[in-house]
Amino acid sequence: MNNRKKLLGAFALLALISAAVVLGLGFVPPDKAPPSVPFNKYAPEQPIPYSHKLHAGDLQIPCEYCHTYARRSRSAGIPALEQCMACHKLLATDRPNIQKVRDAFEAKQPIEWVKVHDLPDFVYFSHKRHISAGFACQECHGPIETMEKVWREAPLTMGWCVNCHKSNLDKGASVDCLTCHK
């Protein structure tokens, strides 16, 4: 009995330590987080700190100028490097981040962006359908034109989807499970 207790004690200690380590790794310390990301919103670090505030806000580039597939496909698509280079061949070429983009383009190595809005694989979602129904990008993505660093505004939970579908039945939204579950 005593041995068993010791073993369990060791397990508990191990568990607590690993929990602490995991928690420590998982949470971004509050002082390092960019101040603009609201508390508790998911905003992963990207390989290049691309600013939607600058491009979509200040410069007023329309969303679909870069996210060209949004009206044609399920996926809005992240623009190809070529698209970035269309402007940045000439613009702001002295900045280190732009140089990173140029280097990647020349090496023909795609930049691996981290998905901010990632739906489970068993869900079917089509950007095209929502855009052709007349929804603005901001209705789901939040005030994207003000975001220095993109965060996930919507919870992307089933209840959140269904609520919106329910209130848009007249627009042809459906609340059948198979509309989204594939």
Next chain:
Amino acid sequence: MKSTIERRDFLALMGLTGAAATLGCNEKASEEHWKPWVEPVEGIIPYTAKHYATASRETRDGGLMVKVMDGRALKVEGNANHPVQGVGITARSQSLIQSLYGADRVKTPMLKGRKEISWNKARQLVQEKLEAANGKNVSALTGTVSGSVKDIWNSFVGFLGNGKHVAYEAFSQSDLVMACEKVFGRNELPFFTLEGVDYLVSMGTQFLETWGNPVRQAREYGEIRTVHEGHRAKHVAIEGKLTQSGANADTWLAAKPGSETVIALFLLKHVAESSAALSASEKELVHGLTANVSLESAASAAGLKAEKLEHLAEELTHAKTALVLPAESLQLGDDILHHHVAVLLLNKALGAVGRNIDFSRAKSPVEIPSHQAVADFVAEMANGSVDVLIIKDANPAYSLPSGLNFKDALSKVGFTIALADSFDETTDLADLVIPVSHELESWGEFASYKGVNALQQPVMRTRFECYQAEDLLIEWVNALKPESFRDTAFRDVLKNAFMTRFSLDESGWREALRRGGIFNFEGKGESLPISGNLTADFFAGYQPSIANEMVLVLRESTRYGDGRFANRGWMQELPDPMTGVTWDSFVEINDETAMEKGITYGDVLSVRVAGGEVKVPAMISSTIAKNVLCLETGQGHSAFQAHYNRGVNAFSLLSAKVNAGGLFGAGPMAAQVTKTTQREKLATVHVPGLGDRITTPLSRTQKPGEKMLMGTNRDRDIYRTIGLAAFLDPNHVEHGHHGVEYPEESRFAMHHRNNFYPDRNKTLVVEGRDETFYDNYKWEMNVDLSKCNGCSSCITACYAENNLPVMGKDQVAKGREMGWVRVNRYLGFREEDGEVKTEVAFMPMMCQQCGNAPCEAVCPSLATYHNKEGLNAMVYNRCVGTRYCANNCTYKARRFNWFDVEREGDLNWQLNPEVSMRGRGVMEKCTFCVQRLRSAKDAARDEGRKVADGEVMTACQQACPAQAISFGNYMDEQSKVHQLANAKHAYRALDNHLSTKPGVSYLKKITLSSESHA
């Protein structure tokens, strides 16, 4: 009682659980990355499928359409532009995609013994060897190649010395070509079509599976088997082993193997007497040729009753448009040429030459290699006169008869290079294996019938370093003799040759690629006179050799073919249509013969014939004649991954002597069968584990007077037929299976309807409001049982479309195969003229999308429910795996995931991203390809309309060669599916018993018998 867990222990455990939970919730772990294009490719939109037309060696006379999404090939479909192929496709052809991603792909150059070497080293080695052999004998052995591909190979051997290029295919129709030369003086293979045939005789021909152009033939067969103006074609199968094609016949005459020629001669004699298609001199010639044949001798040779044979001859003579299909080459022995000559003459006498056997669309003999060439070449190799041998797309080490000693001959060759995409027995013998691009990654062309020129184009990029074989040939020759080839890329060679041959410009070339080739396939249908090659003494001295004892016949496997399909999970798991066996070799043996010999299902038999001995488990069957054994080709490999090396190699039993038809001798082989002490359980999908008699419980499967095997003797009418006379009679009243008239619904169903479930088709959702349950769409399917021939192509299509896993033999044996659609095979026996007549019925069974589904009511988590489009929806991530639904399903249409299945090789690249992957513990089933419905509705909505009839096809419907499946919106009264569902001979399976209100309707099979049932 004191609890044994103490507070401290509890806390410790809690801590552990907490840590585990935190680990599980780590957001970083589920982070997904996205790699966008560097430079976008024009026209490619993420998640949007594109289709590319191509062709493959496996479907030489056909064309393929490959679905590609985000740069990955996902599914192989039929090319509707292709005149021979059409939209349907065989199960085998669909499995091409599995060889693209399979684990047997060669990924780096290798020395013998699978020792990996670098590309540089391999190149150096090839260069060295070719330089040393330059001017001597550098030969090539390939599969059949045509057009510019053939030119490259010929020039390659020509540039390097005095070697030759030999084409070899394990299955060839060179016998038929030689017979055409003999009878009509035309050295080519005519195009066989079943169009407009009203009387068809097949003599063991697997024309719906492997022989000729099975997809087109199945389509035509489906057409002639439906009623047009009160008539339907009759089909008589004369064969010892009932093939899947023969199983569809109205009459099965179980003739002894080896008697095909005598029967054909007797029929010829009978038909020719009053034939209008023969001139006087031709009649005289035929009269002389058949002088020795009589009804009695033919009937006794065949072991058939004389009346039956006479009746057949009589019917054939009076048929308007009759056609007789010759026996399979593997069935024919030394009389191979005699048989084909007799059948061609018979067709000539029937007037079928020109009408159904079309020489104006013939195929050139260069596309049909005879085995003589390869036999001679192996002899040359054995002499040691070949210095360097290059092998591609041929597996002689596996499929040549063992008597030819290919292995020894190969060891005498100076250096052997195998250009291969996958490992096989031959690559394992080669000194150097060089990976080349797969068929779906290559350029090429296939010339087959006159007017059919199919193009092969790569549909995706190669995933690792490998090159098109022809590019390598060009590179090697140009390195030795610069400028031998002007174009250094085979693509340009092909393009230039094709553009010159058909005088195309750039846009014409692009259009040809888009369509899949250049097609100009119109038959002129002229009849030909009998040529002078045939002399009156051709049959003189001909004696049929028919063994009275046990004989073994070989047949080309529907699934494994010449063996190249055997390392594909879909093919191994696809049940043999007649016996339901998966994953193994088996020898089919008649049930009564087996009983006499004390053989039971699963006994391993030793079968000894002149060519060798094999040990195979026995499959007891009622669809094979007494004293006949049947073994199919394609299994018995040694070079694939371990789980695909199964069973025995039937080719090893072939005789090394090339017969009169230019093929390695097969035919019926006298066999000695002894029972060994071993037993092996076969994995069969027809009632697994039932035992010796494999029958299906839902139908009448007992022979008259036999005791019941299962606990019920009720024929539940799941499969129904209607006699032609009854079908045509407007006043006909349907009778039950025992001749008793029964009402449309059973009492049980009526009770249910009145008391239990509302009829969603009619009942208003809310009383007083004009609103029914279904609004715009109610998706329904219809299957025409007169057209379905049991080929099982739908099963493979479903595997490809819906990400179904391959489970392996052990799981199939436990009934855990995952196919969402299966083809039930029912056997019926009836007594006729003192004989037991065997009838076979095929019925595709998938989820019936019941309106009153038994499964829905029992689901505790609402994972399955009836949706407003008539689908029995299944939400996978909601399922908790109680399996109540499967237990309650009337049709056994639900499948449970007992495991998470790992896919070997890169096979997960094939997965359709439109369909969820189901994990362990989840129930799954057919949902009428809801992903296809979704995208069709999406497209329709873009244009502000409803989905049009015929716009959306399910995967099974699309693949069905016979076009037996229709699909559409029942709410649209003009739709095909609505009209078929309300046809006179439509029914819904078991609805009259259980009132499940299925969304699938079947059209009863129209039979020529007077009875109407199954």
